[in-house]
Structures are given as C-alpha cells and as structure tokens.
Amino acid sequence: xxxxxxxPRYLIKTRGQQVTxxxxxxxxxxxxxxxxxxxxxGLQFLFEYFSETQRNKGNFPxxxxxxxxxxxxxxxxxxxxxxxxxxxxxxxxxxxxQGFRHEQFFGPGTRLTVL
Amino acid sequence: xxxxTQLDSHVSVSExxxxxxxxxxxxxxxxxxxxxxQHPNKGLQLLLKYTSAATLVKxxxxxxxxxxxxxxxxxxxxxxxxMSDAAEYFCVVSExxxxxxxxxxxxxxxxxxxxx
Numbered sequence: 001x002x003x004x005x006x007x008p009r010y011l012i013k014t015r016g017q018q019v020t021x022x023x024x025x026x027x028x029x030x031x032x033x034x035x036x037x038x039x040x041x042g043l044q045f046l047f048e049y050f051s052e053t054q055r056n057k058g059n060f061p062x063x064x065x066x067x068x069x070x071x072x073x074x075x076x077x078x079x080x081x082x083x084x085x086x087x088x089x090x091x092x093x094x095x096x097x098q099g100f101r102h103e104q105f106f107g108p109g110t111r112l113t114v115l
Numbered sequence: 116x117x118x119x120t121q122l123d124s125h126v127s128v129s130e131x132x133x134x135x136x137x138x139x140x141x142x143x144x145x146x147x148x149x150x151x152x153q154h155p156n157k158g159l160q161l162l163l164k165y166t167s168a169a170t171l172v173k174x175x176x177x178x179x180x181x182x183x184x185x186x187x188x189x190x191x192x193x194x195x196x197x198m199s200d201a202a203e204y205f206c207v208v209s210e211x212x213x214x215x216x217x218x219x220x221x222x223x224x225x226x227x228x229x230x231x
Contacts, residue, residue: 004158033217043205043221056216090158094217104217106151106158 001026004093004107012113018079021110025072025093032074033104034066037088046089049074078112086114117142117208119189121222129230134178134193136225138206141187147209148189149219150180154202162204165189176200201229 005024013019025032034046045058049068066076072093078085088111092104122137140146150162163174170182180191189206206222 031217033219035219035221042223045218045220048217050217056218058218092159092217092219102217103161103164104219106160108156108158 004091004105006089006091006107006110008110009108010111010113012115013081014115015081015083017081018077019081019112020075020077021089021091021112023074023076023091023093023107025074025091026105029093029095029105030072031094031096031102031104032068032072033092033094034074034076035090035092036060037090037109038086043090046076081114083114085112087112117146117210117220119148119206119208119220119222121206121225123225124223125226125228127228127230128196130198131195134191134196134200134227136191136204136206136227138189138191138222139187140189140206140208142208148180148182149207149209150174150178150189150191151205151207151221152202153205153224159205162191196227196229198229198231201227203227 007022031050033048037043047066048056052068063079068074088109090109091107094102094104096102118141120139148165151159153159162178163172165172165182173179178193203224203226205224207219210218
C-alpha cells in the first residue's frame with residue numbers, strides 16, 4: 001500500500017505570494033491533518049479534515065486555509081506569504097477520526113522557503 | 116488542556132549502551148500517548164502508543180515505554196543503542212480521548228546522538 005504522498009517536496013516563494021500544498025492520504029483513509037514544523041515553534045497543528053469537513057483548527061491566522069476532496073485528498077493554501085511561514089509542512093492520514101484509536105501516518109513533508 | 120514536556124533537548128549515548136528519553140505529560144483525563152521518530156529530512160514514524168491497555172508498551176526497533184500515572188511520565192527506553200537510532204524523538208499526546216479528533220500535541224523533541 002502506498003504511503004502518504006505530499007507534493008511538491010520543495011517550494012521557494014517570495015513574500016506576498018500564495019502557495020498551495022497537496023496531500024494524498026493512504027488509500028481508504030478518510031482523515032487528513034496538517035502540521036507546521038519550524039525550529040522555533042516545533043510541530044504545531046494547523047487543521048484536520050474528515051470526510052470533507054474541517055473538524056478542528058489550530059491557532060493560525062486566516063491566511064492558512066485548507067480543504068478536502070471527495071477522494072480524501074487534501075490541499076492547504078497559504079496566502080500573502082510571510083518570511084515566518086518558511087517551514088516543513090507535514091500531512092498525516094488516518095483511517096478514522098479518533099486519534100487515540102487509529103495510527104496516524106505522516107508524509108515526508110513539503111519544505112517551503114519564503115524569500 | 117493536554118500537554119507533554121520532554122525533559123532533554125539533546126541526549127548522547129555510545130553505541131550498545133541503553134537509551135532513556137524522558138517525557139512527562141499533563142492531562143485532565145486518561146491520555147493517549149505516543150512516541151514518534153523523525154530521521155533527517157524525513158517524515159514522522161510512529162514508534163509506539165499507549166491507549167490505556169498495558170502500561171508497558173513495546174514498539175518497533177526494540178523501543179519500549181512505560182506509562183506511570185503516579186509520576187505522569189511516559190519515558191522511552193531501549194536496552195542497546197544502534198547507530199541507526201540517531202534521530203529526533205517526539206513525545207505526543209492525543210487531544211481528544213473518546214472524542215472525534217485526530218489533533219496531536221507534540222513535545223519539543225529530543226535529539227538523540229549515538230557515538231561509535
């Protein structure tokens with residue numbers, strides 16, 4: 001079974017631009033979560049989708065948004081990029097919506113650099 | 116609110132010696148706890164998880180962790196370190212026990228170095 005895939009793996013953007021990152025979960029998984037990883041703030045939860053519905057959202061500005069499609073693939077969008085948005089963005093997929101029951105599988109991440 | 120605290124940001128051991136990575140948790144109810152590992156430029160891999168079954172949890176690659184409610188701890192151990200264990204390790208708690216959420220709360224990480 002293929003793992004979680006994220007595209008692109010690397011991105012370089014300039015301040016003010018917008019970016020879209022994509023995540024394809026493991027086949028059969030209906031839940032996708034997104035995390036931002038930076039040296040200063042560590043791993044922080046962005047949002048979580050289950051069956052196309054956003055179930056939970058972290059403490060990030062409205063410039064960060066996401067969505068999930070009927071095939072469970074998910075995208076996240078960051079508008080008006082700032083230097084501080086430079087980070088590794090990780091996607092995780094899970095069979096169900098109860099994190100204490102189902103293992104979450106992480107993708108390799110998208111490394112975003114904002115210049 | 117749930118939280119985890121990793122007590123050491125860096126740990127260095129010699130190959131073949133035991134590994135101990137320390138984690139304390141804070142939770143208003145019985146938590147679900149995990150240890151994840153991240154190798155350089157890679158995603159996160161689940162080592163083991165505790166979900167209120169046996170308090171001694173065995174994971175992959177010889178790692179294990181013991182849930183101690185009286186000490187609010189969930190330390191990760193391995194009897195004998197291998198060079199390939201060098202990585203960053205994260206102690207993690209699931210936010211919603213019994214609830215419908217996959218939100219994970221990560222500790223700050225412990226970077227494990229293994230010396231030959």
